[in-house]
Amino acid sequence: MANVSIVMGSDSDMPVMAQAAEVLEKLGVEFEMTVISAHREPDIFFEYAKTAEARGIKVIIAGAGKAAHLPGMCAALFPMPVIGIPMKTSDLGGVDSLYSIVQMPSGIPVATVAINGGTNAGILAAKILAAGDGELLARLKDYSEKLKNDVVKKAEKLEQIGYREYLSQMK
DSSP states (O other): OOSEEEEESSGGGHHHHHHHHHHHHHHTOOEEEEEOOTTTOHHHHHHHHHHTTTTTOOEEEEEEOTTOHHHHHHHHHOSSOEEEEEOOOTTTTTHHHHHHHHTOOTTOOOEEOOTTOHHHHHHHHHHHHHTTOHHHHHHHHHHHHHHHHHHHHHHHHHHHHHHHHHHHHHO
C-alpha cells in the first residue's frame, strides 16, 4: 500500500516529480503518482484529497507552478503532512510558485522545498515516515552516508588530477 502520494497539476511537471519518485524507490517507500488539477477538475480533486487518508497515504508531495494552488488545497483537505514543490515557470522563474506555496494561512501548513526540488521532497517525505519506522530511518542514514562518500571521492579525484582535468572530464 502506498504511503506517499505524488501529485502534479500538469504532466509537464513530471521530470521534477520523478525525482521524488526515484528517491522514494531507492529508499523502499511505496508511493502512488497522478496528474490532477484543483482548477480544471475540482470535483475529482476534492474526492482524491478527501480519500487519501483512507487509502493509507501518510504524506502528499504536490508540485505546482504559477498560482500553485495544488499543495495548499491538498493541505486544506488532507489532515497529514503536505510537501509543496514550486515549479520553475517561464514567466517568473518559479518565484511566483514559491511565494504562492509559502504564503499559506495560519493553520494550513505546507512544507516547501526549493524550486524544482523533487529530490528533497522525496527525502523529506521519507524522513517524516521514518519518525515511526526504524528500518526506513536506517535506509535514510545509509543514503546520507553514500552522499557523503560521493563528495569525498570527488574531492580526492580533484586533488589528484587538478581542476582543469577534472573540469574537462565533466563535459
